[in-house]
Amino acid sequence: MKLLELCGYEPNEIKKELPRVKKALEAYGISQEDIKVAEKRVEKFWDVELKGVRKLLGCQLRDWIDMILAPEEKKKIITCQIPSVGGMPVAAAVLERPHEVWGGFPKIANLHNLGAVFGKLPELLEAAENLCMTPGEIHCGCDMTEIGAYAMGRMGKRKPDLNITWACFCVEAPKVDGLIEDWFGVPTYYINRIQDDGFKETEVPQRIMDYVCAQIKGCQKVMSDTLGWEVTDEMMLKGMGAVMNCYMHWSEIAELLRADPMPLHQADMSLCDYIMFTGVQDLAGVAEALSILAEEVKERVKAGKGVLPKGAPRVMTATFTPISDPGIAHMIEEVGLAVGAVGFRLFDPDGSTKVQMSEKVNLLKWEETIANLYIQNMLYKGVPGKADLIVKGCEYWNLDGILWLNETPCRPFASDALMLKEFIQKKKDIPMLLMDSSIYDTRAYSAPQLRTRVESFAELLRLRMAK
Amino acid sequence: MPFVAGVDIGSVTTKAVILDCAENNEILSYHIVPSEGDVVALGRQSMEAALRKIKKKAEVKYIIATGYGRVSADFANSIKTEILCHGKGAHAMIPSARTVIDIGGQDSKAIRLDEEGNLIDFAMNDKCAAGTGRFLETIARALGMKVKHLAEVAAKAGRPCEISSTCTVFAESEVVTLRAHRNEDCNIVAGLHRSISKRVVAMVKTIKPKKEIVFTGGVAKNEGVKKALEAELDTEILVPEYPQIVGAYGAALIAKEEFLAI
CATH class of the missing domain: 3.30.420.40 (ATPase, nucleotide binding domain)
Known part of the structure; x- marks a missing residue:
């Protein structure tokens, strides 16, 4: 199967894995024709000349195949929801007994594989609409993907043993998880966070950190009870170490994107972004793929080779570029803009990916490290804190503009976009375009529909740079 | 030459x-x-x-x-x-234009310019037909009028009707209902102009408009929409020849x- 070669599977692995792959694809209703379409889409959307990119595509595909087959392979299944704070504890359990546990993010696995690779996401979205998420009510495409998979019986014959969700950011996701718990009988653990840190706080108060740590720590017991064996602190630290190893390679690639000309397509970098926080099933494979890609990108930088001309205007998009439609990231580049950063890559204190833990953090307490890592990200701050970090990020990543591809159905994002623009522009004279879009629902926005605005923004930036 | x-x-x-x-x-x-x-x-x-x-x-x-x-x-x-x-x-x-409002057939735009006419910010709504020329066309058809007569009809309004600006299709049925309740066409059309203006002005405000504000596009020929925009923005707007x-x-x-x- 050419698709497996494009996804970096080695010949002996193809021979061994092909029956499993066929079985999984069949379970998802993927036909031979769909596979041909997928092969063309993979070649169109990703730079498969790069071995690291092929390997990353392989990590995503393998994760999806394992997820589909997990029920019949009698694995314990622990699902996580984004934002992904539950991923690290789950990684520890998977790392300890990989043949007994499947842990991961079904939403992301479906959005990437069924959406971006096969172009068949609408079937899940429509199933969610038919079940309960009425069309026209602007539901989150990510949540629709999740509930659509349950509605279509795509989560397999046996329900997940545990779902770990994160009820501190999204408004809709924990409600959807509650609904899945009630309708589909999936036990769910909610990691909560009190949200009283105040609009203008840029540093998270200690009481909130303490609360979040206790919530994360609670995962350990619930997981142990679910799995029937104790997930110890040592395992947690080991799991966290493996995740941080991936983080280090991811950060290395991200930092290389400061180079001019831009050495990597955003669609390829987006693969790194998503796998970095969701690829918990095969952390060694993810780390290897990221390290191969880091070397390849380093070579490009050394050779002055870029995917866009030197001097192309550089922009930051909002959280991520769309996962289920990489065509949008390509359209941004086609009009001449390099995506120098996405919001997700901005951490305290300087807007880079190089997280610096506060001295107060006890690194031997894994839950403190996780809590600090997440809360130092731009996503979790109030508007002034976000604006502050974005302004620093604009300096750090040498950006000329902010192309805020708003995740319109996402209340935490859509509600403060205009305020954010005002706060940012008070601090820095930088053009910022707010655009309605969706990073999940492929039916809501397309590259041609967004193109005029992105093209106009590129013209604006070029005129400004020429001045 | x-x-x-x-x-x-x-x-x-x-x-x-x-x-x-x-x-x-x-x-x-x-x-x-x-x-x-x-x-x-x-x-x-x-x-x-x-x-x-x-x-x-x-x-x-x-x-x-x-x-x-x-x-x-x-x-x-x-x-x-x-x-x-x-x-x-x-x-x-x-040349004194610093903000341009353009209402075309299927989109509306707000554009900010500097003193030399360079583009410095913009906003554009191209996903929804409410707030565009198509909105006017659809409603004019529902009223059995020609678009070019809308301004003349609206000029006679005493008490403009409230019309939702969220959706062209629903606004059309709203207009039919308003007519069934014996509202005069002039009040319906004036309400329509106000509705389109509210929607466009909400977008214009996101780019912090500065004077002079210039109104372009086919809809700018409609004096009723121009007046409604002026009322919403509380300032005079200019329309080129x-x-x-x-x-x-x-x-x-x-x-x-x-x-x-x-």
Whole structure:
């Protein structure tokens, strides 16, 4: 199967894995024709000349195949929801007994594989609409993907043993998880966070950190009870170490994107972004793929080779570029803009990916490290804190503009976009375009529909740079 | 003297403007046709029709295409977005313009310019027809009127009706209901103008509008919408002599700049 070669599977692995792959694809209703379409889409959307990119595509595909087959392979299944704070504890359990546990993010696995690779996401979205998420009510495409998979019986014959969700950011996701718990009988653990840190706080108060740590720590017991064996602190630290190893390679690639000309397509970098926080099933494979890609990108930088001309205007998009439609990231580049950063890559204190833990953090307490890592990200701050970090990020990543591809159905994002623009522009004279879009629902926005605005923004930036 | 052209292939009409390379940037001719059928052929035909209006034997040396059909305009030397072209055209027509409101057939735009007419910010709504010319067309049809008569009818309004601005289709049924409740057409149309203005002004405010505010696009010919916008913004707005061809004019000006730079 050419698709497996494009996804970096080695010949002996193809021979061994092909029956499993066929079985999984069949379970998802993927036909031979769909596979041909997928092969063309993979070649169109990703730079498969790069071995690291092929390997990353392989990590995503393998994760999806394992997820589909997990029920019949009698694995314990622990699902996580984004934002992904539950991923690290789950990684520890998977790392300890990989043949007994499947842990991961079904939403992301479906959005990437069924959406971006096969172009068949609408079937899940429509199933969610038919079940309960009425069309026209602007539901989150990510949540629709999740509930659509349950509605279509795509989560397999046996329900997940545990779902770990994160009820501190999204408004809709924990409600959807509650609904899945009630309708589909999936036990769910909610990691909560009190949200009283105040609009203008840029540093998270200690009481909130303490609360979040206790919530994360609670995962350990619930997981142990679910799995029937104790997930110890040592395992947690080991799991966290493996995740941080991936983080280090991811950060290395991200930092290389400061180079001019831009050495990597955003669609390829987006693969790194998503796998970095969701690829918990095969952390060694993810780390290897990221390290191969880091070397390849380093070579490009050394050779002055870029995917866009030197001097192309550089922009930051909002959280991520769309996962289920990489065509949008390509359209941004086609009009001449390099995506120098996405919001997700901005951490305290300087807007880079190089997280610096506060001295107060006890690194031997894994839950403190996780809590600090997440809360130092731009996503979790109030508007002034976000604006502050974005302004620093604009300096750090040498950006000329902010192309805020708003995740319109996402209340935490859509509600403060205009305020954010005002706060940012008070601090820095930088053009910022707010655009309605969706990073999940492929039916809501397309590259041609967004193109005029992105093209106009590129013209604006070029005129400004020429001045 | 060589001629240059700007062709704006919009969703409702296709416009062409011809200039020569003289310093005064005077419009030598223009032509407007409905965008029906092959829009690329229409773009070429409208330019040729504009050329025929010039008495002298004319040959166009450089063409810029803009508007939704620009990407397919194989006859053009280069393409530019309508946002850039509208800003350019409006500033050339009214040099004090610092904000441009353009309401076209299927989108509306708000554009901020600096003193030299350079684009510095913009907002655009192109996902929903409410707040566009199409909205007016649909409602006019529901009322059995021609779009060009809407302003005249609205001028007689005493108590404009409240009309939802969220959806063109639902607004159409709302208008039918308002009529069934014996509201006068003049009040319905005035309410419609107010509704479209509220929606557009909400978008305009996101770019912090500065005076002078210039109104362009086909809808700018509707005095009722202009007045409603003025009321919402609490300021006077200016309409150029040919509001419908501002984008094509801006494209022609860029064509001239690019041609002279060759």
